[in-house]
Amino acid sequence: MRLDLETFGEKQFSREILRVGRNARDMRPAFDDVHDLIRTVQQKQFSSQGSAYSGGWAPLAPSTRAYKAGANLDPRILHATLRLRKSLTTKGDRDHVFRSSADEMFVGSKVPYGVYHQYGTDRMPRRRPFQFDDKVRNDIVKILQRHLVEGGAFGR
DSSP: OEEEEEETTEEEEEEEOTTOTTTOOOOHHHHHHHHHHHHHHHHHHHHTTTTTTSSOOOOOOHHHHHHHHHTTOOOSTTOSSSHHHHHHHOTTOTTEEEEEOSSOEEEEEOOTTHHHHHHOOSSSOOOOSSOOOHHHHHHHHHHHHHHHHHSSTTOO
8 A cells, every 4th residue: 555645746755554555445534534633733833833844934024024014914924814724724614625535535725825835936935834744754654554453444
């Protein structure tokens, strides 16, 4: 069984889970747990302004800080309207995307400007809202392995 995780077109990780390839019949319960973990990770990433998993997001330009203050917007990085944050952390949000089937899951955001923060632009530094460290990657694999071994995915 192979697990590939990609966000905004960027591969977060790809792992082979050994000894279970043909035995996994329905991974949806595990995918629900992975989805919950990803949302928790995203909450930490936004609350820490990127320092939880990306080493911290680049500071806002003085002009952006002044604009946000004048418009009475949240002064934190990537928090002006909270739209991107909610789309990645809140089940049921209009911009939150989660789909799963027996052998595949997809988590994402419908917010069109999210990709520009993930990669940066000529005028804006990269501020990755979606970033995993090795511990998170390993936790995801452990959730899947636990489901395969203990969760009845072997078709018993």
